[in-house]
Amino acid sequence: MIPLHAFVEVAAYAASAALLTGAVGVALLYALRGRSIAILLTVVSAATVLATVTGIIAITMRMLITDHDRSVTLTVTAIAGLVGLGASLLLGHRLIAASRSLLDAVRRAGDSGRFVPPEKTLPAELNELATELSTAYERLEAAHARERALETSRRELVAWVSHDLRTPLAGLRAMAEALEDEVVTDAETVHRYHSQIRAEADRLAAMVDDLFELSRIHAGALRLSRQRVGLGELVSEAVAGTEPLARAKGVRLSGLAQGVLPVEVDAAELGRALRNLVVNAIRHTPQDGGVEIIAGVEHGMACVTVSDACGGIPDEDLPRLFDVAFRGETARTPGGGAGLGLAIARGIVEAHAGEIGVSNAGEGCRFVVRLPLGA
Numbered sequence: 001m002i003p004l005h006a007f008v009e010v011a012a013y014a015a016s017a018a019l020l021t022g023a024v025g026v027a028l029l030y031a032l033r034g035r036s037i038a039i040l041l042t043v044v045s046a047a048t049v050l051a052t053v054t055g056i057i058a059i060t061m062r063m064l065i066t067d068h069d070r071s072v073t074l075t076v077t078a079i080a081g082l083v084g085l086g087a088s089l090l091l092g093h094r095l096i097a098a099s100r101s102l103l104d105a106v107r108r109a110g111d112s113g114r115f116v117p118p119e120k121t122l123p124a125e126l127n128e129l130a131t132e133l134s135t136a137y138e139r140l141e142a143a144h145a146r147e148r149a150l151e152t153s154r155r156e157l158v159a160w161v162s163h164d165l166r167t168p169l170a171g172l173r174a175m176a177e178a179l180e181d182e183v184v185t186d187a188e189t190v191h192r193y194h195s196q197i198r199a200e201a202d203r204l205a206a207m208v209d210d211l212f213e214l215s216r217i218h219a220g221a222l223r224l225s226r227q228r229v230g231l232g233e234l235v236s237e238a239v240a241g242t243e244p245l246a247r248a249k250g251v252r253l254s255g256l257a258q259g260v261l262p263v264e265v266d267a268a269e270l271g272r273a274l275r276n277l278v279v280n281a282i283r284h285t286p287q288d289g290g291v292e293i294i295a296g297v298e299h300g301m302a303c304v305t306v307s308d309a310c311g312g313i314p315d316e317d318l319p320r321l322f323d324v325a326f327r328g329e330t331a332r333t334p335g336g337g338a339g340l341g342l343a344i345a346r347g348i349v350e351a352h353a354g355e356i357g358v359s360n361a362g363e364g365c366r367f368v369v370r371l372p373l374g375a
């Protein structure tokens, strides 16, 4: 049994020795902070051994232990220290290998754009880093894909503008020149030219308006001023607005809302989307055919379906219907639409966190718009 005062003395010497070498070790670690983990681990294990040795030497000098005891203790400490150093080096080596493999994976990702985490088992922290990198690269890839899609549709739009906007302009110019040079003089033709110029100008104005709307949708600049409205009201408005067109074509138009359907939407924008669907349905339905608009609730979503009697859409066209400037075979006639209506409808519906889809059903096709129900 060592007496208490000797025990306190030993503890005091050991603590001072440890604090001294500890302080030197910390200073060294600070100076080497940018160096390899292996070097830092070596410093830590060397400092530990040194603290022990200094303590032992101090208590030997104070003659608290004999020379024999000291030799035994120093030998044991030296062996333990060597093993510790070996373990530190091994650990350092593993950490370096793990971080190198992670680094290689990141470099490969830089070339290929895809991050494949290293196959070897990584320490928990590095593994977490690898997982985070995986998600970050996935997000980056998704953002790139979105950007590419946007760029493609922008390019299509420019191609569209240069073609579809120029063609009617050339016609307008020809008619205006004929009138100006008095190539046509008979009253009937002059009158026809005038009204044709008016009609073409109206159509061009509508196209420019559609184009503007679409570019706002693409730029994400669609400002929705949402209000609580009943979906039934929007359906009634779409029916009222397209009634004259239906009557002129001899198409039966009917609208129906099942129950109160509160939605929080921009009434003007959503009205425009619905009108595009209804106008298409009327245009593609033959005389005496029927177009039906029904609003209701389905799977907890507010839902509007527009069904027509167009005779069905070719299956290969269905997935491309909502693309910018897509027009079906029958619609590619001069004076027809520009193929922007459905792209606009989809943009507006998606800006409302809704979905739009189309399928063939019955005598024609059916467009479905789903929107989140208001509280």
Ligand SMILES: Nc1ncnc2c1ncn2[C@@H]1O[C@H](COP(=O)(O)OP(=O)(O)O)[C@@H](O)[C@H]1O
Pocket: 276, 280, 281, 282, 284, 308, 310, 312, 313, 321, 326, 327, 328, 329, 330, 331, 332, 336, 337, 338, 339, 340, 341, 342, 343, 365
């Ligand atoms: N109700 C419908 N019935 C049949 N085909 C349709 C209908 N709505 C759209 N389509 C097809 O989808 C194409 C794209 O429609 P849209 O974007 O409105 O352009 P546009 O009406 O200017 O041709 C149309 O050209 C037509 O081929």
Ligand SMILES: [Mg+2]
Pocket: 276, 279, 280, 337, 339, 340, 341, 342
């Ligand atoms: Mg259309």
